[in-house]
Amino acid sequence: MPQATAATSVVARRIHRMPNLTYLQRMTVPLGGQEIVLEEVEHDAGGMKLLRIRIRERARFTIFDVDPLTARAWGEAMVRWSDAQQPSDAGDPQA
Numbered sequence: 219m220p221q222a223t224a225a226t227s228v229v230a231r232r233i234h235r236m237p238n239l240t241y242l243q244r245m246t247v248p249l250g251g252q253e254i255v256l257e258e259v260e261h262d263a264g265g266m267k268l269l270r271i272r273i274r275e276r277a278r279f280t281i282f283d284v285d286p287l288t289a290r291a292w293g294e295a296m297v298r299w300s301d302a303q304q305p306s307d308a309g310d311p312q313a
Contacts, residue, residue, distance in 0.1 A: 237261045239270065250275070259283055 242256040252275045259268040268283040284292065 235262050242269075 238260045240258040240260070242258060244253065244255045246253050252273055255270075255272040255274075257270040257272070259270045266285060268285060269289045271282045271284065273280045
């Protein structure tokens, strides 16, 4: 049986397992065509689950892994912005 050398034992310790990903949602931005994918990231070692946000723009990818508090703050800021873009009921004959 071959002896493990220092080099092989270092290589063996550097092998990382891929995290478990759970698909949540996919959307495409109508004006720019960017694809946004949301996934939950869970590492085998445990710890906090993260939200992975993958944005694909042609051949370019941007990936963020964010914690629950950051995801909530980001989501709330987006909802506030979106709500502010809604036309008011003033002048709407159906209101």
